[in-house]
Amino acid sequence: MLPxxxxxxxxxxLFLLL
Structure with a gap:
């Protein structure tokens, strides 16, 4: 579950970078 x-x-x- 960790991964x-x-x-x-x-x-x-990635969404924040967009």
Whole structure:
């Protein structure tokens, strides 16, 4: 489950960059 949370955080970061 940990990797999944990290993946979501990564996607969120990308959205913030946009």
């Amino acid at each position: 999944f949370c990290f993946f979501i955080e990564r996607l969120f970061s």
